[in-house]
Amino acid sequence: MDLGFLLVQSLSGLASASSLFVIASGLTLVFGVTRIVNFAHGSFYMLGAYVAVTLVPWLFEFDRSPLLFFTGVIASALVVGGLGVLMELLLLRRLYKVPELFQLLATFGVVLMVQDAVLWIWGPVEISGPRAPGLRHGVEILGQRFPAYELLLIGVGPAVLGLLWLLMHRTRFGILIRAATRDREMVGALGVNQALLFTGTLFLGAFLAGLGGALQIPRVAVSSQMDLSIITEAFVVTVIGGMGSVPGAFLAAVLIGQLNAFGVLIFPKITLVLVFLLMAAVLVVKPWGLLGRPETAAGRAALPEGILATPRFGAWEKAIAGLAIAAMLAVPVLGDGYAVKVATEILIFALAAFSLNFLVGNGGIVSFGHAAYFGLGAYAAGLLVTKAGLPMEPALLAAPVAGAAFAALFGFFVVRLTGIYLAMLTLAFAQIAYAVCFQWVEVTGGDNGVVGVWPSDWARSRAVFHYLVAACCILGIWALRHVVYAPFGATLRAARDSEARANAIGIDARTHRWLAFTLAGGAAGLAGGLYAFSKGSIDPTLLAIPLSVDFLAMILLGGIQTVMGAVAGAAAFHAIKDFFMPLTDHWRFFLGASIIALVLVFPRGLGGAYGALRGRA
């Protein structure tokens, strides 16, 4: 390999890194100040690109000059910054008093709505933006041609970094951002107008995302799937760099850019997972990312965000639970075949969501990758039936075993971390598992998956299978609920609320968390196994990020502060989706709107609302 090639390849990496940094810097700032895990950041990136492909050609009507091109780009970013302010004022501001995770749910609703709004406004066909005037050509570097525009992009990253440094160190606004990133409560106590600070930060974050998107239009086609392709990578960059650290994000972006540029030469098929391998490695060695700091609040007894009270079922609750179970058992008698199918799925998702809330609500372990254990359970069951020729019964037993085994393996590393870093490590492991299922075509069938995963003959009728699922899921939920009330559950809550104090009274917090992670993985694995048999097939979407996010949405809709909320959330989420899907192509918009409406009306979830009604919240 000659020198010119190595240089140009590394310049390609720097150009990608520069774009990635601009986007990730906005994400890291917003998280640092507001602690919001802003899923909608990718949507702002996409909106920046869409606004720019509309605005820039319009400006070109006047004059096709580089100046107008960059004016258009900045103007697009400003527009998107304004949309960020709108989201803060209309939505997030109403949610600062509830646990931080609910804001994640609200931003997820925004993601769904923006996706369909973009399709509606700009249409489904991808749009190629105009090239930048005067920068269309290639520049000869050591015998290799390199795009002039990308040379410019390489400069943009450090320029943004420099400007952000000036902002952070030379302006009052910037100093407040840094202060809030270090200790938000203290900034509030000193009398700083937090609302204004948050609005300003959201503007800056959305502006940077929009700028990142607008700068891409001469390179890529603008499509409605840009948001999802960038958001995970942006999160990876911020986490590797350390959440809240702008220089860290820059360092991580350069690292990932170079890794991708040279990774494709050595492992052309592994681009899917390379960045997640890097993130997992970094987090195992440096739990706060490269340049991040431990959270100041980590030593303090923080306000717990999860199940606080564990009331026993009263007469009302017993009646409701009895009714719900009776309704589920009556579906095959009263409903048609389709109703049975939907009810079966609700039961399965209820078990999966309950197992996730067992981690999130009870253990304070926020997993962004819970679908991994669901999917691995499904794969274990599916592969045993199709490849090993086993009948359904032993395969179904293997599903929770597989889920628990992988949860134990991954959990060993996961429970050493806390907060957002823990969440991102679960995501990294989930993506690695996903990539293995996706890539290992000979065994797993690749992304086509494996078909022919059907129940044994006796359980083949929908009604019988429904009762089998009902028995497994209701027993599973009952058993997990029992654990929540048992001393083990109380110990987990203690470890969640203050690990230091729990350790001081002789509790091995880490081991307890590890066992909890394994148990939840097993329950999710059982749900996954049942799901495989209800669908007849397995494929990598069962471990993919969208399903993990769906599970999170379910427990948040239900309310993470109550024991049974997850079950209600799973039913509500699935019912809403099933209601809108046949009605319109734009069902994601309505699903997102329903989620946002529910978050605003019941900011603590359905379970929280019920608790308030019964005077227990």
Next chain:
Amino acid sequence: MAAFTLSRRAALAAGAGLAAGLRPGLAPAQGAPIKVGELNSYSRMAAFSVPYRNAIQLAVDGINQAGGVMGGRPLEFVFRDDGSTPGDAVRVAEDLLTREGCAFLAGTFLSNVGLAVADFANQRKKLFLATEPLTDALTMGQGNRYTFRLRPSTYMQTRMVVEAARGKTAKRWAIVAPNYEYGQSAAANFKKLIGGTIPGAEIVAEQYPALGRVDAGATVGALAQARPDGIFNVLFGADLTAFVREGNTRGLFERRTVLSLLTGEPEYMIPLGDECPDGWIVTGYPWEQVEAPAHKAFVAAYRARFNDTPRKGSVLGYVTAQVVAALLNKAGTTETEALVDAFPGLRTDTIVGSVLMRGIDQQSTMGTWVGETVLRGRTGTMRNARYADGADFLFPEAEVRAARPGR
């Protein structure tokens, strides 16, 4: 948005009524409609699937005005979004069969969704006409009695472009394909076939960027470094645009033979705009150059009704409706086993010519167009385009028997 969809449907119905009124000679279909359950990625892959649905509507209205199917009954397609995941699609399929009372299923876009619905159809013993999924497995290793496929498969399209390269001298080949089943199997087919067309051809580089997130600069650099004489491209959609832009600027395609799947389809040509490369050998759909009278009438009707030019999806949708009508007319019943028995050997005169459903692998002989890309004005199109009849590019029967014992 729901209101928008409804009002458009109302407008379509009004338009159909008007058209029916203008042709008094034909008795419109009467009686209970024959329902076909159509599930597709209307939300995620709307650029392809909405023109597809439009054309089905157009064809079905024409069929019903001309007297319907099975001796006078109206044909009706019930459209549903498949959610783009196998899990959602199987639930939607259940909805179509049990609640909507559809006689059989058609559609799907993604290969994993198509395979899951095919297996579901096999389990429920209902016919499934997979219109769009390209994976070879659907009619080969994982084929079943109830599943039929309309569109030319990955293997067939790869073979079309490879044979079009006959006479080229490029020996050193680089492959760039999206990293999922379609890309992987197109690459595997290419490796198998290229030696037969160009003796002594070798593969010198392979790149498999993740679908939808190609790092175009790094990929183009890696391909150029291998100094190939020819490039086989399987990228499409947003990935293709990013790749072509980067490749154009860096001179990757200069003095190289490029074979590319699907690139000539309007769905992918329109976003490329004036970046459309010159002289790539592609499969596609040059709708303005197809001279057959039936096709010209289709184009005129499509443009008049939807105020848009037809896409590849449109032609597939129209042919789907024509084949479904022919199937129902031949079987004379909606009973599944009779339909499944009637389908093999069914020959339909369609707007792309005669289409036969081959019995041995249940793959139709619908073809596609092969030609070279060329930039005319500000958009790309195809030159020297000719219709490659799928019948000439099917899997050899011996290979089908090896993949599907008992056939």
